[in-house]
Amino acid sequence: MSIWGSPVAEPLLEIENIDVGYGEGVVVHDLSLTIEVGGSLALLGRNGAGKSTLILAIAGHLAPRGGRIRFGGQDITTMPPHRRCRMGIGWVPQGREVFAPLTVEENLRIAAAPGAWTLDRVYELFPKLKERRGNFGNQLSGGEQQMLAIGRALVTNPRLLLLDEPLEGLAPVVAQDVARCITDITQSESMAVVLIEQHAGFALGLARHAIILERGLAVRSGASGAIAADLDALEQHVGIRKPVRAA
């Protein structure tokens, strides 16, 4: 099914013809995609195109109307979200969703599962969080909250990390900082990534493959390089978004 990826690569996430929606409405139509172990995929498209809806379906917070989702060879279409997390799907939701009455450290401790990513390693990645380990979730800046949301997903030790607009609402300097960390994580690890990002330039630079969604349909997919070069498609389906200013 996959039109990219080498044939030898082991598939991690396989989505076959899923329809997802809220209530009566269907938002994502008949979508299929494959991500191999350690692979990376950018989801592009305008607001309301169905990017976040697709992520919610992968994380298990929305049940697909049809189609199947497999993870590591196992059918997870109807699996509840907490079990998907334990299987290795980590999610950094849009808007961060940090727990306000818990401290930074407690936010991490709730999520921590045995594995390569420990609290110490997260503190190493984001020294700011170590400084603020005793602060409550609502006593953090937007950038710190985003770091915490990423760190909290990392300590669940995922094989697949879902990032939903991780740079949204961050000051440019902070956004660059967070972007650099995301790049570090994804390039040095065998962790696969699905990234939603309004900054198409950043997303295409980070992920090897990309899909453009429009009204719930995959209108274009392929290697990031090819899509980045296709300015017409980007302009038509994603809207003119200048790439994130050169770091």
Place this chain on the structure above:
Amino acid sequence: MSDITLDLARIMVVNRARWTTIEVAFWIAAAAGYFLFPAKLVLLTQMLIGGLFAMSLDLLLGYGGIASFGHAAFFGLGAYAAGLLAAHGWGEPLSGVLFGGLAAGGLGLAFSSVIAKVRGAAVLMVTLCIGLLLFEAASRMPWLTGGDTGLQGIDMWPLLGLFEFDLFGRTAFWYAYAVAFLLYLAARRYIHSPEGLALKGIRENHDRVPMLGVSTARRKMIAFTISATIAGMAGALLAQTTQIVALETLSFERSVAALIMLTVGGLGTLIGGFIGAATFIWARDVLSALNPVYWMFWLGLILIALMLTARGGLVGALTLLTNYLARERHPR
């Protein structure tokens, strides 16, 4: 006002898992009460037992956001279980408390899957119904529970084989103190474990806890069972120290009293339940001596005033006070 909130937050940041002044002060004051008010030992013992019961509710309501309107079901079941055990020939106190806790915990576990499924007002209704069911059952089985006259013939053996339960309630006081303190330590551990933190996460944002690999249903079931067990142990303590179990231990009034104690003391603080219970029971003692019929009127008035002025309960107010004093002594 925002300064106050910030101060409160700052204190809690620094002293998260460490003991706060209020916690230490309470347990010292409770022990000192034995020497200061030797004529009031029965009342002091009731404060500790009431506090333990309120704390068990705090685990649910203050931490998990799960409101129980029928928590007396577990308190009363623990009381009857321990009472029946002693009335039928096994008066050993510690195993009796465990037995009371097990009985209540078993009932809690049985209902916990229902609690985990429902949310909001439905939780109130389910817990209310558990309370009503048990109360009715107990009053319809006088052959077992003694009905309206209460369960009598509870004969306690000496504590640890050494200390007789005396008429002045000295043994009873230290026994209740020790059990309450140990359970307080256990609850504290639970609250600061990832298990307890997840409970707070559930209160804050129910739908976002599963994304961390945590099952909300499971956490709620565990919390409900633990809370029911502790409530049952508190009930068992009451049965053993008063050597009678009345239907009132299962009543709606007792459930409500625990809610009041908790709100007065301060939700989500653990020690708030104990401070609230001490205040409530002391106020009841004083007010009912002034006017035995209408004491609830004055209590209601005081409660409304408290709700308007001190939203964090007494613990919130005391925290501000200790913080203020600390700053006076060490000006920045």
